[in-house]
Amino acid sequence: MNRKIFFSLLVGVSVIAETAFAQISGGIDDAMMQGIKNAYKNTSADKAIRNALNANSIQKLAVSADQKDVIDGYFSDRVYSRGVTDQKASGRCWLFTGLNVFRAKMIDKYKLPEFEFSQNYNFFYDQLEKANLFLQGVIDTRQKPMSDQMVEWLFKNPLSDGGQFTGISDIIGKYGVVPKEVMNETFASNNTSQMASLLKLKLREYGLQLRELPVQTDMEDIKRIKTEMLGTMYRMLVLNLGEPPLEFTWTRKDINGKPVETKQYTPKSFYNEYIGKDLTNGYVMLMNDPTREYYKLYEIDYDRHMYDGYNWRYVNLPVEDIKKMAIASIKDSTAMYFSCDVTKFLNRDKGTLDLNNYDYESLMGTTFGMNKKQRVQSFASGSSHAMTLVAVDLDDSGNPIKWLLENSWGATNGYKGHLIMTDRWFDEYMFRLVVEKKYVPKKILNILSQTPVRLPAWDPMFAPEK
Known part of the structure; x- marks a missing residue:
């Protein structure tokens, strides 16, 4: 054999062997396992913790005994309201919050x-519009391969009961509102998973059918086919949720329950009389995302509830700027759409969101040292739930001590249906706030004229709030 060929083969075998060894050396060998095991000392404290965890949850044992401060229910400034709503086993927090x-x-x-x-x-109507959003999205991308990232995202997310504020502005602006007694809850609206599963299954089937249409199919024919598909979706929604009213009679009552006025309404006329705001142009969506540049306008592609609606567009700001607008709104008796990472340090029994609620570090014998930016970057935190921000407690210098959130988990959940949030928790786990423009400083309003930085639909920071 030629020496050069032999030498080349020898080098090749050597490289392969080194690569294989490198891969193998990345595993846990016996020596490494021994070093790993040495980290557990099996001390008396270790045994006690292990015994306790054998029969109790981590959260129960991590409740901080050092937290002597009792968070009271006093707030210096509060928005007046009555009653607490309950979204039950559904992901409609965004809708409950907006309403x-x-x-x-x-x-x-x-x-x-x-x-x-x-x-x-x-x-x-949210579900019907989202069905159309998916089907039209499939039509728009039907000539792209199934492996295309947008096509893949569409089929992974054909429909959801979650959402955000643009769903409020678009759906309410188009279809109006009605009192609860005019179209009450059903089992399916309170428990959305089974209905959603069937709706998504049918939409995916329809999506594949639309992709299989000949390329030369006339757009009018495609529209007719889509209309027939949406007719099936409408029927499924009516069977589960009931059929929306076109008009109704409603009697307004005073504080003592005595009738004041009885009128005939349509959903749009009821909206115009009792809400009457420009929801699309009258509000600013704010975000505190430390992974992205502040004082910039961002827009998330396809993050909307209607095909002809508006994408989620927000101004990214430091948390202190957001607090100032929140305080101004509360002082003017105006509640706000607020969203956060609600499960972090949540004490459901007390109804508190407080970094001192649980001492996981002492229990586990280690530290959890990531800051907010690092948690977002590593997918450890993000906005997961929307609630209504209704109160703040300010100290003598006007600085916030704690905040009050009206939740939609029922009146018996948390603190009388609310969650009390410390200001430190606000800093770490608050993400979104929607405020009326009149509470927004001019320099921040000017940011709305920027060309937005476009973010993809699959950005993990913008999963629907539930």
Whole structure:
């Protein structure tokens, strides 16, 4: 054999062997395992913790005994409202939150004994519009391969019961609102998973059918086919949620429950009379995302509830700027759409969001040292739940001590249906706030004129809030 060829083969075998060894050396060998095991000393403290964890949850044992401060229910500034809503086993927190913002204003303005908008009514049209959003998205991308990232994202996310504020502005703006008693909850609206599973299954089937249409198919024919598909979706929604009313009669009552006025309404006329705001142009969506540049405008592609609606567009700001606008809004008796990473350090029994609720470090004998930016970068934290921000407790210098959130988990959950959030927790786990423009400083409003930085639909920071 030629020496050069032999030498080349020898070098090649050597490289392969080194690569294989490198791969093997990355595993856990006996010596490494011994070093790993040495980290557990089996001390008396270790045994006690192990015994306790054998029969108890980590969270139960991590409750901090050193937290002597009792978080009271006093707030220096609070938005007036009555009653607490309950989204039950559904991901409609975004819808409950948005409607609760307007509900508080309506109760205060007309001195109602209590009032609730029909979440089921708007949820019906939300699901129908999302079905169309998916089908039209498939039509728009039908000539791209299934491996295309956008096509893949569409089929992974054909429909969801979660959402965000653009769903409020678009759906309510188009379809109006009705009182809860006009279109009440059903089993499927309170427990969305089974209905959602069937809707998504059918949408994926329809999506494949649309992709299989001949390339030369006329757009009018495609529109006709899509309309027939949406007819099936409409029927499925009616069977599960009921059919939305076109008009209704409603009697407004005073604080003592006495009738004040009885009128005939359509959903749009009811919206115009009792909400009457420009939801698309009258609000600013704010974000605290430390992984991206502040004082910039961002837009998330396809993060909307309607095909002809608006993408989620927000101004990214330091948390201190956001707090100032939140305080101004509360002082003017205006509640806000707020979202956060709600499960972090949540004490459900007390209804508190406090970094001192649990001492996981002492229990586990290690530290958890990531800051907010690092948690977002590593997918350890992100916005997961929307609630209505209704109160703040300020010290003598005007600095926030704690905040109050009206939740949608029922009146018996948490602190009388609310969650009390410390200001330090706000810093670490608050992500989004929607405020009326009149509370936003001019320099921040000017950011809205920027060309937005476009982010892809699959950005993990923008999963629907549930």
